[in-house]
Amino acid sequence: xxxxxxxxxxxxxxxxxxxxxxxxxxxxxxxxxxxxxxxxxxxxxxxxxxxxxxxxxxxxxxxxxxxxxxxxxxxxxxxxxxxxxxxxxxxxxxxxxxxxxxxxxxxxxxxxxxxxxxxxxxxxxxxxxxxxxxxxxxxxxxxxxxxxxxxxxxxxxxxxxxxxxxxxxxxxxxxxxxxxxxxxxxxxxxxxxxxxxxxxxxxxxxxxxxxxxxxxxxxxxxxxxxxxxxxxxxxxxxxxxxxxxxxxx
Amino acid sequence: xxxxxxxxxxxxxxxxxxxxxxxxxxxxxxxxxxxxxxxxxxxxxxxxxxxxxxxxxxxxxxxxxxxxxxxxxxxxxxxxxxxxxxxxxxxxxxxxxxxxxxxxxxxxxxxxxxxxxxxxxxxxxxxxxxxxxxxxxxxxxxxxxxxxxxxxxxxxxxxxxxxxxxxxxxxxxxxxxxxxxxxxxxxxxxxxxxxxxxxxxxxxxxxxxxxxxxxxxxxxxxxxxxxxxxxxxxxxxxxxxxxxxxxxxxxxxxxxxxxxxxxxxxxxxxxxxxxxxxxxxxxxx
Numbered sequence: 001x002x003x004x005x006x007x008x009x010x011x012x013x014x015x016x017x018x019x020x021x022x023x024x025x026x027x028x029x030x031x032x033x034x035x036x037x038x039x040x041x042x043x044x045x046x047x048x049x050x051x052x053x054x055x056x057x058x059x060x061x062x063x064x065x066x067x068x069x070x071x072x073x074x075x076x077x078x079x080x081x082x083x084x085x086x087x088x089x090x091x092x093x094x095x096x097x098x099x100x101x102x103x104x105x106x107x108x109x110x111x112x113x114x115x116x117x118x119x120x121x122x123x124x125x126x127x128x129x130x131x132x133x134x135x136x137x138x139x140x141x142x143x144x145x146x147x148x149x150x151x152x153x154x155x156x157x158x159x160x161x162x163x164x165x166x167x168x169x170x171x172x173x174x175x176x177x178x179x180x181x182x183x184x185x186x187x188x189x190x191x192x193x194x195x196x197x198x199x200x201x202x203x204x205x206x207x208x209x210x211x212x213x214x215x216x217x218x219x220x221x222x223x224x225x226x227x228x229x230x231x232x233x234x235x236x237x238x239x240x241x242x243x244x245x246x247x248x249x
Numbered sequence: 250x251x252x253x254x255x256x257x258x259x260x261x262x263x264x265x266x267x268x269x270x271x272x273x274x275x276x277x278x279x280x281x282x283x284x285x286x287x288x289x290x291x292x293x294x295x296x297x298x299x300x301x302x303x304x305x306x307x308x309x310x311x312x313x314x315x316x317x318x319x320x321x322x323x324x325x326x327x328x329x330x331x332x333x334x335x336x337x338x339x340x341x342x343x344x345x346x347x348x349x350x351x352x353x354x355x356x357x358x359x360x361x362x363x364x365x366x367x368x369x370x371x372x373x374x375x376x377x378x379x380x381x382x383x384x385x386x387x388x389x390x391x392x393x394x395x396x397x398x399x400x401x402x403x404x405x406x407x408x409x410x411x412x413x414x415x416x417x418x419x420x421x422x423x424x425x426x427x428x429x430x431x432x433x434x435x436x437x438x439x440x441x442x443x444x445x446x447x448x449x450x451x452x453x454x455x456x457x458x459x460x461x462x463x464x465x466x467x468x469x470x471x472x473x474x475x476x477x478x479x480x481x482x483x484x485x486x487x488x489x490x491x492x493x494x495x496x497x498x499x500x501x502x503x504x505x506x507x508x509x510x511x512x513x514x515x516x517x518x519x520x521x522x523x524x525x526x527x528x529x530x531x532x533x534x
Contacts, residue, residue: 147317148347152361152408153337162360166351243351243388 031213039213040220049202056191056198057225060183063119067126067179072172075134080164085135096128100186104193114194118187125186126179133175137168170244173237180233184226199225262328263338263411263444265291265314269323272309283309285469286323293411296438296445298459300452300501306470307448311414314446315341327412337365340410340443342418346397348389354400355385361408372407379403379433395426399433406437413438413445420450428486431457435484452501456494457484464504474504 016033023030031039043049078085100121107117141164149159191200203218238245270287273280283306291297299307312318313325316335325332327339335341340361348357358376359369376382379399389397398418405413415434419427431454438445449455455462456478464473478497480488488494 144343144345144347145349147315147335148341148343148349149360149364150335151315151337151339151341152404153364154360155364158364162352163349166349169351241351243390 029212031216035213036216036220039211039217043214043217043221052197052199052202053221053225056187056200056222057229059119059122059191059198060180060187060225060229063122063187064126064180064183067123067183068130068176071127071130071175071179072134075131075172075175076138076160076164076168079135079138079168080141080160089135092128092131096132100124100189101193104190114196118190118194118198121190122183122187125182125184129178129182130172130175133171133178134168137171137175138164140171141167169241173233173240176236177230177233180229181226184222184229188222261293263293264328265289265412265444265446266326266329267310267314267323268326270310270313270320270325271322272306272313272318273321282469284313285471287465287470287472289463289472289475291444291446293444294442296447296458296460298455298462299446299448299465300455300462300505301450301465301470302467302505303450305465305467307465308416309470310465311341311416311446311448314412315339315414337361337408338410339412339414340405340408342398342401342405342413342415344417344420346389346394346401348392348397348401348404350389353386353388354381354392357389357400358404358407361404365408369407375403375407379406394422395430398422398430402430402434402437406441409441411443413441413443415445415447417448417450419454427454432486434458435482439483452498452505453489456480456497456501457489462501464501476501476504 019030020033023032074088078088103121103124104117107120111117111120145163145167146159149163154162187198188200188203191198192204195201195204199218199222203215203222206212206214206218267287267289270284270289271282272284273282275281285306287310289297289310299310301307309318313320314327314332316332316339332339348354349360352360355372355376359372361367362369362372373382373385376385379402381396381399381403384392384396384400389400392400401418418434419430422430434445434447435458447455447458459478462476462478464476465471466473476497480491480493
């Protein structure tokens with residue numbers, strides 16, 4: 001545990017050293033760590049900054065929850081039941097590679113106001129990885145368990161719930177982890193374009209306003225919130241897949 | 250029939266009628282006939298062993314009774330009704346355990362009653378009786394092979410099936426654990442009075458357990474002989490060295506080797522020529 005903490009400190013201090021060195025030599029415009037630290041202190045006492053962070057976090061969590069609520073059942077059913085996959089997955093495969101930025105014009109046209117647009121683009125980031133992992137997870141479940149369930153009296157829906165879902169859960173947990181990361185990435189892109197509120201907008205407006213330390217403050221804040229969110233999803237994994245955290249296995 | 254098949258035999262339920270059962274896989278030149286025209290009737294409460302070399306289609310017979318496959322031709326009926334799919338009246342124990350890895354042992358055993366809306370308060374007593382109470386909250390991945398098969402047997406018993414279908418359930422276990430599990434399964438059978446179809450490639454196991462032994466030939470699987478086992482019940486391990494046992498074993502080995510042994514002149518192993526399993530085995534820790 002101590003080694004763990006020490007290792008992480010080394011990594012963070014290393015990043016600081018590289019940052020300082022690069023800022024002092026090749027990229028003279030880069031705000032130095034002390035300047036950013038001062039700006040960070042200012043930001044922490046500024047209520048509008050806290051509000052931006054809260055807005056961004058709320059957007060991510062709402063989008064993430066909606067994405068999980070839709071993607072897990074669809075992916076699970078498609079992975080478990082071949083014909084349903086044939087019916088839905090070609091459309092998914094077509095939409096999945098479209099980058100989040102490419103959605104922006106369509107979203108501006110189709111959705112009223114900026115808030116639904118930002119939430120939708122964030123949602124897309126989380127939706128596809130969760131969907132595809134649920135699908136692959138369900139495909140990978142040994143059908144012998146379904147036979148056993150049927151012979152014990154389970155009907156088809158109960159077999160999905162008691163066999164396909166838990167069997168796919170390790171993969172779904174991976175999808176949630178990846179999806180959380182992509183939700184943050186898409187959120188920041190959407191906020192920078194849409195403007196108004198949120199950490200992405202704060203970072204962008206720091207650039208347009210010329211307060212360069214604040215750019216780094218925005219970047220660091222997004223990084224820290226992203227790390228915390230991913231850690232929360234990792235904890236979720238221990239709760240969702242308790243059998244794989246047991247002894248030996 | 251034996252004297253200790255249980256008083257009521259679940260009201261005489263659990264009669265299996267297999268009639269001209271044929272099961273083929275693939276088509277054209279790749280067509281493989283696994284089972285060809287098998288007739289077999291198992292009376293309620295009877296213990297029948299289906300004995301044959303690996304790949305002889307004996308598991309296919311069992312899986313048709315379980316309802317996992319539609320027969321290509323012929324029929325399987327249980328208590329007069331054609332089998333149309335898996336059901337809780339026919340419990341199955343597989344060779345490799347199929348305990349749900351994501352449920353604890355107790356949750357696994359309670360699964361059947363839960364699915365059928367039955368009370369689950371008998372589960373802990375059952376775990377106690379099967380000697381796995383201390384593993385109630387463990388996950389199957391933490392169990393040894395023998396304990397896992399015990400848990401699987403408990404899961405089946407919790408459902409009170411009228412038929413038990415056992416597909417080489419102990420073949421992956423070491424010899425000593427296997428012999429203990431054979432006795433356990435006889436106790437389970439006596440308690441439940443369930444009709445039992447037990448697939449095995451082990452001649453001694455078949456004789457030790459069954460009322461009747463059905464010898465199935467290889468490729469395609471056909472019933473070759475049916476031999477009654479005239480040994481008293483309850484059976485103890487020393488019956489294995491009795492004269493009746495060894496002469497029956499000789500008779501069955503001759504029946505099996507008649508095909509594989511003579512034609513290919515294989516050096517005979519104790520259990521017959523084509524009998525070796527090549528699949529992965531789980532070591533017993």
